[in-house]
Amino acid sequence: DTAVSQTPKYLVTQMGNDKSIKCEQNLGHDTMYWYKQDSKKFLKIMFSYNNKELIINETVPNRFSPKSPDKAHLNLHINSLELGDSAVYFCASSQAPPRLASSYNEQFFGPGTRLTVL
């Protein structure tokens, strides 16, 4: 059983297009995240939701909009794609938000979506 799943796995698109990535977790976790891993391998938090409420919103262009229809799903929509958006996007979930600083915030990652903007 896949714990955290993302679709699509690969996404190749032209500059200026709008695209969405979907994420689902079946772990019963309260908190979900979107991370971006660029070519330098830094994994940077973009957004986090706890029970459908946005709790972390890093300095990310407005073109990126997350949506959490329920606590098992967190989708990411990107408008007007740019070359610099090319990266691997990871969804993750944890039982509780990071502030509790305990084993409850072990993060389980999805397999990643490799986005290439041409």
Add this chain to the structure above:
Amino acid sequence: RKEVEQDPGPFNVPEGATVAFNCTYSNSASQSFFWYRQDCRKEPKLLMSVYSSGNEDGRFTAQLNRASQYISLLIRDSKLSDSATYLCVVNKRGDSWGKLQFGAGTQVVVTP
């Protein structure tokens, strides 16, 4: 200065040898620490948490030095399957909801 810094490596290690590497963090309010492992083109997975007194999990030993603000990971009796990138992760408790800061990773290559 980056919040979490790691030597990118690669650390080339003969099979059976021991390898150790550190990670430094800049925020003294950091409360919890982890090592994640990421295989090539795969997602990160938790390897182990790092406790104040240091802890061991099989061939892996993690240490925390709060005074000098670094954590370390030691791998004994390296196996080929230990080849991966090891990500240092730091959490600052009490900062609103908190968030994990990831290092860029240290690459370990175990050779036969």
